[in-house]
Amino acid sequence: MANNIGRLVIIGGAEDKEDDCVILREVVKLAGAREARLLVLTAATSQPQQVGAVYRQVFTRLGAAEVGVLDISDRLQAEDPLLVGLVPEASGIFFTGGDQLRITSLIGGTALFHALGAAYRRGVVIAGTSAGASVMSSTMIIDGSGDQEPAVGGVRLAAGLGLISDVVVDQHFAQRGRLGRLLAAVAQNPYVLGIGIDENTAIVVDGPHFEVIGAATVSVLDGQHIAFTNVSEVSPQGALALAEVRLHILPQGYAFDLQTRQPWSDAATANSRIAKGGS
Amino acid sequence: MANNIGRLVIIGGAEDKEDDCVILREVVKLAGAREARLLVLTAATSQPQQVGAVYRQVFTRLGAAEVGVLDISDRLQAEDPLLVGLVPEASGIFFTGGDQLRITSLIGGTALFHALGAAYRRGVVIAGTSAGASVMSSTMIIDGSGDQEPAVGGVRLAAGLGLISDVVVDQHFAQRGRLGRLLAAVAQNPYVLGIGIDENTAIVVDGPHFEVIGAATVSVLDGQHIAFTNVSEVSPQGALALAEVRLHILPQGYAFDLQTRQPWSDAATANSRIAKGGS
Numbered sequence: 001m002a003n004n005i006g007r008l009v010i011i012g013g014a015e016d017k018e019d020d021c022v023i024l025r026e027v028v029k030l031a032g033a034r035e036a037r038l039l040v041l042t043a044a045t046s047q048p049q050q051v052g053a054v055y056r057q058v059f060t061r062l063g064a065a066e067v068g069v070l071d072i073s074d075r076l077q078a079e080d081p082l083l084v085g086l087v088p089e090a091s092g093i094f095f096t097g098g099d100q101l102r103i104t105s106l107i108g109g110t111a112l113f114h115a116l117g118a119a120y121r122r123g124v125v126i127a128g129t130s131a132g133a134s135v136m137s138s139t140m141i142i143d144g145s146g147d148q149e150p151a152v153g154g155v156r157l158a159a160g161l162g163l164i165s166d167v168v169v170d171q172h173f174a175q176r177g178r179l180g181r182l183l184a185a186v187a188q189n190p191y192v193l194g195i196g197i198d199e200n201t202a203i204v205v206d207g208p209h210f211e212v213i214g215a216a217t218v219s220v221l222d223g224q225h226i227a228f229t230n231v232s233e234v235s236p237q238g239a240l241a242l243a244e245v246r247l248h249i250l251p252q253g254y255a256f257d258l259q260t261r262q263p264w265s266d267a268a269t270a271n272s273r274i275a276k277g278g279s
Numbered sequence: 280m281a282n283n284i285g286r287l288v289i290i291g292g293a294e295d296k297e298d299d300c301v302i303l304r305e306v307v308k309l310a311g312a313r314e315a316r317l318l319v320l321t322a323a324t325s326q327p328q329q330v331g332a333v334y335r336q337v338f339t340r341l342g343a344a345e346v347g348v349l350d351i352s353d354r355l356q357a358e359d360p361l362l363v364g365l366v367p368e369a370s371g372i373f374f375t376g377g378d379q380l381r382i383t384s385l386i387g388g389t390a391l392f393h394a395l396g397a398a399y400r401r402g403v404v405i406a407g408t409s410a411g412a413s414v415m416s417s418t419m420i421i422d423g424s425g426d427q428e429p430a431v432g433g434v435r436l437a438a439g440l441g442l443i444s445d446v447v448v449d450q451h452f453a454q455r456g457r458l459g460r461l462l463a464a465v466a467q468n469p470y471v472l473g474i475g476i477d478e479n480t481a482i483v484v485d486g487p488h489f490e491v492i493g494a495a496t497v498s499v500l501d502g503q504h505i506a507f508t509n510v511s512e513v514s515p516q517g518a519l520a521l522a523e524v525r526l527h528i529l530p531q532g533y534a535f536d537l538q539t540r541q542p543w544s545d546a547a548t549a550n551s552r553i554a555k556g557g558s
Contacts, residue, residue, distance in 0.1 A: 147426070149453040149477045149495035150528050174428040177456025179498075183528060198428045201518075216428035217518045219458075221526075228544065230530070239480075239496045239530030243542045247500075247526045249429050249462060251509070251518030263522045265507065 006120040008163060008205040012171040012197030013097055013130035015214070017058045022252075023202045023214050028062045030125040030204070031092025036064040039090035043072045043106050044098025044131040051096045059094075078110035087115040092125045095132025101142050103135045104160060113161070120163055133171045138162040139192060141170055144181030152188070153236025155181040164205060167193045167258070173219055174198045182221055187231040187242055190223030193261065201252075211255040222246040222261050285399040287442060287484040291450040291476030292376055292409035294493070296337045301531075302481045302493050307341045309404040309483070310371025315343040318369035322351045322385045323377025323410040330375045338373075357389035366394035371404045374411025380421050382414045383439060392440070399442055412450045417441040418471060420449055423460030431467070432515025434460040443484060446537070449475045452498055461500055466510040466521050469502030472540065480531075490534040501525040501540050 007030055015023045028036045040055045042048035052069035059067045070086055072078050087093070093116060095103065107113045120126050126136075134140045140160030148154055157168070170182045173196030186194040197203060198216035212218045227243040234240070248263045250256060256263045286309055294302045307315050319334045321327035331348035338346045349365055351357050366372070372395060374382065386392045399405050405415075413419045419439030427433055436447070449461045452475030465473040476482060477495030491497050506522040513519070527542045529535060535542045 147454050147456050149480075174456070174459050175426050177426050177453070177458075179456075179458050180453050201428075215518065217520075227542075239494065240528050241496075241530050241533050241544065242526075242528040245526040245528070247521075247524040249519050249521040249524070251513075251520050254520050263506075265520065 005207060006123055006163070007125045008136055009125060009127035009202055010133045010136050010169055010197060010205065011127065011129035011202040012133060012173060012199050012216075014172070014199035015129055015202070016200055017054065021058065021062055023200070024058055025062050026202070026204060026213055027092060027094060027125065027127045028059060028064050031064070034063055034065060036092055037066040037090050038064050038068070038092045038094055039086055040067065040069045040094045040096065041072070042069060042096050043103045044100065044135075045096050046098065048073075051098075055094060055096065072106050072112065075106060075110055078107045078112040081111070084111045084115050087112065087119055090119065090124065092127065093119065095128030095135060097130030097132055100131040100134040100140055100160070101158065103131065104140075104158065108159070108161070116161070126163060130171050133197060134169050135160045136163045137167050137169050138165045139168050141168060141181065141185055144178070144184070146181070147177035148180045150180040150183040150187070150240040150242070151237055152184055152231055152234055152240060155184040157185060166191065167195050170194070170196045172199055174216065179219070183242060183245070184240060186221050186223040186245070187226075187229050187240055190226050193258070194221030194223070196221065208259045209255055209257045212250045213252050216251070218250045220248040220250065220256060220263065222248070224261065284486060285402055285442070286404045287415055288404060288406035288481055289412045289415050289448055289476060289484065290406065290408035290481040291412060291452060291478050291495070293451070293478035294408055294481070295479055296333065300337065300341060302479070303337055304341050305481070305483060305492055306371060306373060306404065306406045307338060307343050310343070313342055313344060315371055316345040316369050317343050317347070317371045317373055318365055319346065319348045319373045319375065320351070321348060321375050322382045323379065323414075324375050325377065327352075330377075334373060334375065351385050351391065354385060354389055357386045357391040360390070363390045363394050366391065366398055369398065369403065371406065372398065374407030374414060376409030376411055379410040379413040379419055379439070380437065382410065383437065387438070387440070395440070405442060409450050412476060413448050414439050415442045416446050416448050417444045418447050420447060420460060420464055423457075423463070425460070426456035427459045429459040429462040429466070429519040429521070430516055431463055431510055431513055431519060434463040436464060436467075445470065446472045446474050449473070451478055453477045453495065458498070462521060462524070463519060465500050465502040465524070466505075466508050466519055469505050472537070473500030473502070474498075475500065487538045488534055488536045491529045492531050495530070497529045499527040499529065499535060499542065501527070503540065
């Protein structure tokens with residue numbers, strides 16, 4: 001598809017659906033607020049009716065004009081002009097959680113896939129949570145245990161939807177101890193930026209930068225300055241060596257430039273006790 | 280006590296006691312191999328007899344000449360000349376796991392504490408696992424949940440034994456998802472280097488540098504180049520912002536210079552596919 005030209009809301013899973021709904025409210029807003037016509041794609045989940053009903057209810061409560069739910073359970077459906085025709089009607093697309101391989105294996109390369117790409121390039125906001133977050137990037141994480149030390153074989157990767165390139169996204173990041181597996185992905189090709197998104201937290205990508213919203217943090221792992229690594233020498237279960245990874249921790253109110261790989265905040269100067277020496 | 284002049288073996292917990300025993304074997308070797316006279320300090324644990332017996336058995340099997348177990352259960356004992364007199368007889372001291380606050384509250388400032396410092400300055404190796412690892416540094420982590428996003432209030436600190444300064448050690452690091460709490464400690468004073476040690480992994484500190492041994496990895500978090508942080512502004516439960524933390528992942532065969540804060544490996548040049556572009 002295209003390279004970071006449109007708007008994405010990539011959510012680390014377990015987003016608030018009952019209180020302020022900061023993240024889901026932002027999805028509605030970006031899709032046109034009271035004009036929003038949302039299409040919820042439940043391909044990732046094995047419980048499409050329940051999950052679809054939850055999002056229909058919350059998006060309706062948050063003021064969307066229309067909320068449709070589209071379940072795709074085989075590739076033929078993803079070629080069906082009647083179903084594919086729902087995509088151009090939407091001002092926002094939302095991928096639920098579940099299994100990211102279900103999404104790509106069901107819609108990768110289909111007419112639905114191309115319709116989503118076209119919508120994205122027109123500026124339609126595309127959002128996804130958990131599995132729906134992982135699937136956004138060109139290369140996606142599909143497996144790998146949490147709470148494990150970094151090992152080359154500690155992560156499994158596959159081709160994602162490619163709505164954002166040069167990054168690999170992980171979700172439920174702090175809550176499932178996923179530093180090791182995201183480091184393993186970055187080590188294999190430091191050209192990709194590792195973005196670990198905590199639960200109830202999201203990045204809002206708009207062209208070449210993203211902003212963080214939600215309750216917790218986004219961990220950015222930048223491997224482009226790696227001084228040395230053993231990634232091409234060790235066995236898959238061997239412990240990883242990695243020198244000079246840059247790590248940024250960004251909560252709501254902070255942003256990141258995907259081209260220069262620099263984090264920033266409107267309040268950065270005022271907030272920096274390092275630069276200013278406190279008061 | 281003193282500033283990184285002696286030899287320490289700081290173990291991330293759950294070290295192998297049955298197979299190769301790479302780490303405990305190194306403790307015996309540094310204490311004099313077949314001349315080793317080890318003193319196991321069980322102050323951290325509430326089960327001193329069981330834990331002491333385990334280490335007595337394994338160190339004996341690994342060839343130590345003598346293995347004594349010293350349990351301290353109140354501060355009076357830590358002042359008793361008969362018990363304190365065991366320390367100068369030892370060529371190696373080993374702190375078991377348990378609760379690091381038990382160690383410091385029982386022996387901090389006592390005659391035993393000063394005897395340990397004197398032994399360390401004479402070159403006696405001092406080792407510790409889990410709680411016995413945390414307690415080594417001037418400032419130690421005593422509490423903080425794993426698998427949580429970085430928050431200022433996500434870690435509790437206290438004064439440790441001070442055998443190594445300018446660092447804060449965490450243990451069971453990857454296995455308990457402790458990135459968030461170690462980042463919180465580093466954010467509060469980037470002068471301290473965060474050292475997260477995985478299970479069955481250790482650093483062997485010899486003066487100004489350490490080497491890694493064992494099965495998994497050591498994560499080094501260097502905050503001295505932090506560009507901005509919100510640590511002094513947010514509420515204790517507020518999500519942390521931290522830009523430009525340097526992260527190094529080091530397995531066995533790699534080392535770190537505590538003064539220059541640079542990692543290195545004898546095989547670094549050969550191992551670097553980044554520098555050499557593969558083959």
